[in-house]
Amino acid sequence: MKVGESVRRPDGQAKVHGSFVYSSDLHVDGMLWGATVRSPHPHARILSIEAAAARAMPGVHAVLTHADVPGEKLYGLEIADQPVLAIDEVNYWGEAVALVAADHPEQARRAAAAVKVEYEVLPPVTRAEDGRVLRHVKIRHGDQSAHAEVVVRGDYEIGMQDQAPLGPESGLAIPDGAGGVDLHIATQWLHVDQQQLASILALPREKVRLTMAGIGGAFGSREDLSMQAHACLLAIRTGSPVKIAYSRPESFVGHVHRHPGTLVYEHGADRDGKLVYVKARILLDGGAYASSSTAVIANATCFSCGPYLMPNATIDGIVVYTNNPPCGAMRGFGSVQNCYAHEAQMDKLAAALGMDPVELRIKNALKTGDRLITGQIIDGPVPVAELLRRVRAFPEPAGDGLMPGGYSNTTHGEGVKRGVGYAAGFKNIGYSEGFDDYSTARVRLFVHEGRPRVEVHSAAAEVGQGVVMVQAQIAGSVLGVNDVVVLNADTGVGSAGSSSASRQTYITGGAVQAAAEAVRARVIELGESELGGELPVGNEAALATLLGDAVIEETREFRPRATHHLDPETGQSDAHMQFAFAAHRAIVDVDTELGLVKVVELTTAQDVGKAINPLAVEGQLEGGAAQGLGLAVMEEIQLKDGVIRNASFTDYLLPTMLDMPPVKMDILELGDPNSPYGLKGVGEPPTISSGPAIVAAIRAATGREIDRVPVRPHDLTL
Amino acid sequence: MVLELRIETTVNGGRRVVEDVWEGESLLHVLRERFGLYGSKNACEQGECGSCSVYLDGALVCACLVLGGQANGRSVVTVEGLDGDRVQQSFVEAGAVQCGFCTPGLVVATHDLLHRVPHPTEEQIREALAGNVCRCTGYAKIIDAVNLAARR
Numbered sequence: 001m002k003v004g005e006s007v008r009r010p011d012g013q014a015k016v017h018g019s020f021v022y023s024s025d026l027h028v029d030g031m032l033w034g035a036t037v038r039s040p041h042p043h044a045r046i047l048s049i050e051a052a053a054a055r056a057m058p059g060v061h062a063v064l065t066h067a068d069v070p071g072e073k074l075y076g077l078e079i080a081d082q083p084v085l086a087i088d089e090v091n092y093w094g095e096a097v098a099l100v101a102a103d104h105p106e107q108a109r110r111a112a113a114a115v116k117v118e119y120e121v122l123p124p125v126t127r128a129e130d131g132r133v134l135r136h137v138k139i140r141h142g143d144q145s146a147h148a149e150v151v152v153r154g155d156y157e158i159g160m161q162d163q164a165p166l167g168p169e170s171g172l173a174i175p176d177g178a179g180g181v182d183l184h185i186a187t188q189w190l191h192v193d194q195q196q197l198a199s200i201l202a203l204p205r206e207k208v209r210l211t212m213a214g215i216g217g218a219f220g221s222r223e224d225l226s227m228q229a230h231a232c233l234l235a236i237r238t239g240s241p242v243k244i245a246y247s248r249p250e251s252f253v254g255h256v257h258r259h260p261g262t263l264v265y266e267h268g269a270d271r272d273g274k275l276v277y278v279k280a281r282i283l284l285d286g287g288a289y290a291s292s293s294t295a296v297i298a299n300a301t302c303f304s305c306g307p308y309l310m311p312n313a314t315i316d317g318i319v320v321y322t323n324n325p326p327c328g329a330m331r332g333f334g335s336v337q338n339c340y341a342h343e344a345q346m347d348k349l350a351a352a353l354g355m356d357p358v359e360l361r362i363k364n365a366l367k368t369g370d371r372l373i374t375g376q377i378i379d380g381p382v383p384v385a386e387l388l389r390r391v392r393a394f395p396e397p398a399g400d401g402l403m404p405g406g407y408s409n410t411t412h413g414e415g416v417k418r419g420v421g422y423a424a425g426f427k428n429i430g431y432s433e434g435f436d437d438y439s440t441a442r443v444r445l446f447v448h449e450g451r452p453r454v455e456v457h458s459a460a461a462e463v464g465q466g467v468v469m470v471q472a473q474i475a476g477s478v479l480g481v482n483d484v485v486v487l488n489a490d491t492g493v494g495s496a497g498s499s500s501a502s503r504q505t506y507i508t509g510g511a512v513q514a515a516a517e518a519v520r521a522r523v524i525e526l527g528e529s530e531l532g533g534e535l536p537v538g539n540e541a542a543l544a545t546l547l548g549d550a551v552i553e554e555t556r557e558f559r560p561r562a563t564h565h566l567d568p569e570t571g572q573s574d575a576h577m578q579f580a581f582a583a584h585r586a587i588v589d590v591d592t593e594l595g596l597v598k599v600v601e602l603t604t605a606q607d608v609g610k611a612i613n614p615l616a617v618e619g620q621l622e623g624g625a626a627q628g629l630g631l632a633v634m635e636e637i638q639l640k641d642g643v644i645r646n647a648s649f650t651d652y653l654l655p656t657m658l659d660m661p662p663v664k665m666d667i668l669e670l671g672d673p674n675s676p677y678g679l680k681g682v683g684e685p686p687t688i689s690s691g692p693a694i695v696a697a698i699r700a701a702t703g704r705e706i707d708r709v710p711v712r713p714h715d716l717t718l
Numbered sequence: 719m720v721l722e723l724r725i726e727t728t729v730n731g732g733r734r735v736v737e738d739v740w741e742g743e744s745l746l747h748v749l750r751e752r753f754g755l756y757g758s759k760n761a762c763e764q765g766e767c768g769s770c771s772v773y774l775d776g777a778l779v780c781a782c783l784v785l786g787g788q789a790n791g792r793s794v795v796t797v798e799g800l801d802g803d804r805v806q807q808s809f810v811e812a813g814a815v816q817c818g819f820c821t822p823g824l825v826v827a828t829h830d831l832l833h834r835v836p837h838p839t840e841e842q843i844r845e846a847l848a849g850n851v852c853r854c855t856g857y858a859k860i861i862d863a864v865n866l867a868a869r870r
Contacts, residue, residue, distance in 0.1 A: 012810035015818030016825055018757020018797035025756035106740055166761040166769060166819035166853050216761070216819030217853050248762045407845060464817025464854045615813040615859075622856030623816065649766035649851065657857045658848045 001476030006615035022214035023186035026172035034244035035108035037098035039090035042642025044119035059107035071202030082289035092288035094253025124323035131320025139571035142312035148268025148276035159636035161258035167216015170245035173235035180207030189498035218463040220329030252647035256328030259284040277312035291328030299334030306342035335427035375572035381670035387583035390605035404596035415593035421696025425688035428576040429681030440494030441511035461499035478516035502681025510558035518554035582606040582685035584693035595713030609680035624686025632691035730799025748786035768850030771823035797822035812863035816854035
């Protein structure tokens, strides 16, 4: 049980046998089922809500509206602007208006359909250009009137991507009979849910206890509240346990999405290919409510130029309110949208200069000690050029795989062209802009059945990434014990922060390391005389003898180095804590007659600092690349006048095993001097540059100027 | 809720009877909410993701696309009752499990594939499991797991 080993998942056995309890599997005797009445309009005034008929239906126990919310009626991660239940207007299609609890889920659905809401339909704002500004981040770096010999421009458009975690939003709220509630829930951050719920329910925090239920993937979709408050409200009102489990169509309106955007870029360089300036305007559609839009636009702006040295930059990043579905966190968090733009621009610039696109990138690659466009000096290893060289060095595969169109046999090779494309990207790890980033861990050492056992307790959300085994590995390494049990996450221990921003291994890993080291220090104290100050690492019998009946427990908080607010006029600041880099090469075959794309292979190189669990790291690089491929060539929430037209897995296309190629990878462990074990956050970089590399490869195959993702067949044929 | 059904079926080798089933309940709902067999998962309930893959009279089906009533008098095998240890252990060892929501369906589908094709090629694996969506792994480790199981 050590850091650096591919330790197996402790939840693996339960997951392969079907006994792992996900939030949608929760059940207790006598529980009711909740259902949600949702707006059929993207923008409307609510004139009346008539619930009497629904209340009188068989099996129905309660129908609630905003009037039944006892505390704060608005909530939100950054800005409390989203109603728990719509008050006098609805601002997006699918917004929650009322709730029903009934004995059977079908009774609940039918009663929800029987709640009569009278609307006065209002014109929706559905174009970001017409939206109200939520945040405008400005970067004014270097010479604002810089000129260059070679200039390229481009307008890019990014579609709205869904996280599509396989486990739909769900949970079970159980009233405690004393005015409080226990919520069993799949969430990325227990304590921020608890804080919002206490405010909504007008309860002290200790009366709203959260326990993590099994999470069927997250990818950003579980940062905001979905059904948490609704289930608690119904449970407290009815006095019965209430389960809410969204269907897939409801899940599409039950969580935020990746921001769609339009990005207008101008790059200037000298004749030798040295970058001189960028001017860019990034416009993201935040939808109806703020969610984490203010942080997403900061990222999109701060990392707008990619991992290249840019002496002069004029960047305006704007996120707006519209009546489209709310957008917020998704893996990559603002750095995905801008990567499509800056990498397309680098290829355009290479073409204008007659340079090799990889050479152009290497020539301008960020290095340790360089100044970012936010003015921050970047420290630690910055291997951008090395990553690009490595992905280029992999041998290219032969062309003997499936053709575009696969088993449909739509071509036997006629009209098929191959292309190769490259991209590099980077982003921040952990929270930025002065947000207090910390985690808490409790580590307990005692003798269990004659052997030392370590228990680790934190509130870190195991979303599939493997933070349960990472915590066990770290505690096991520090204490030299193999029997390490990671307790289920709950609010009985301090906050771990969210499983997002690729931060959990770093921050909760740091907290576990600190708590385990504190336990180790006490063991050494205990055994000072017998052991000469040395922990009997590897000698569990000696440790067990030393411990006897003693239980040694320590709790620690861990904070990485602090970050600072962006200057509102110039965007200059040490706003970020750590940076992670990756590069991808994509090889595609395109059927130029039908517009079908087959991604033949992805190659990636990424500096992970230190691979705490190498097998899990590989899984992040492969899985993250698959989500990048999805946005590049297939995944898009299709909106028409604010209405989602494809809210199902039949119509929202996800990469299958036939779409996703092998990923060849080179994992670098260069060691960050500031982090525990030298590790870097791993989860997001694979999703950033994978898609842009694929689009670059499609451009190379077709010769077309593709300026929109996902790339659709008609973009390649008409 | 006028028409209510009585379903008598064999699940994982044992006889199961349930009364008062609403006619619209899927086999997936009956397995999960009536029999407490939550291993078959409810990711899309539209036959697109394969997370609810079970055997119905030996044929691989999406339980969400079968009405509960259709299982009357027939035999169902779910991940909980699968004779699938080599597949299950291979998934754990190969790192094919992350969030795990797709895993039970993939385990059943892999079991079915290896029964039909004991030593599948990579293309055969990709084609056979293309109906099982995984959002976490990017599939590479799942293919490794199938190959590992085939070698056992």
